[in-house]
Amino acid sequence: MAVALDKLSPDLREQRLREVEAAVARHRDKPGALLAVLKEVQGILGYLPEEALKKVSQGLELPLSQVYGVATFYTLFNTRPRGQHIIRLCESAPCHVQGAREVLEALKRELGIGPGEDTPDGKWSLELVSCIGVCGVAPAIMIDDQVYGNLTPDCIPGILASYR
Ligand code: FES
Numbered sequence: 372m373a374v375a376l377d378k379l380s381p382d383l384r385e386q387r388l389r390e391v392e393a394a395v396a397r398h399r400d401k402p403g404a405l406l407a408v409l410k411e412v413q414g415i416l417g418y419l420p421e422e423a424l425k426k427v428s429q430g431l432e433l434p435l436s437q438v439y440g441v442a443t444f445y446t447l448f449n450t451r452p453r454g455q456h457i458i459r460l461c462e463s464a465p466c467h468v469q470g471a472r473e474v475l476e477a478l479k480r481e482l483g484i485g486p487g488e489d490t491p492d493g494k495w496s497l498e499l500v501s502c503i504g505v506c507g508v509a510p511a512i513m514i515d516d517q518v519y520g521n522l523t524p525d526c527i528p529g530i531l532a533s534y535r
Pocket of ligand 1: 463465506
């Protein structure tokens with residue numbers, strides 16, 4: 372699980388914030404910088420804490436409300452520390468009719484958590500999302516950047532085991 376910024380040692384915290392400032396500076400004059408910066412900052416910190424969003428807002432000269440709005444709109448961004456691996460289960464109609472609900476039940480059984488939750492060991496987070504663009508292989512999930520399709524509940528234990 373990403374370590375919360377306020378749990379880092381003062382030196383490491385300062386170092387991470389300097390990296391955030393450098394990321395902002397690298398993108399400052401590019402079109403569409405906000406998404407690129409948020410992605411990079413999340414790569415540095417593992418999530419997007421308020422302090423980092425303020426630095427992005429100042430650095431890009433954008434209202435904090437706009438930066439916060441983008442950070443909370445996209446499911447790929449997290450404003451709190453999440454698990455080492457994030458499972459995103461598509462709950463849009465094509466996946467739903469092909470059995471996404473049963474796949475979700477298998478995930479809940481295996482992980483012991485529900486949507487929006489993290490396992491106590493910090494290994495997994497579970498999210499429900501809209502279409503992830505692979506409707507042809509519904510029902511589908513993503514684990515980090517990897518897509519898994521044509522799922523049945525029986526697939527889940529093996530997929531999770533491959534991350535252990
Ligand atoms: S509806 Fe699930 S991937 Fe498109």
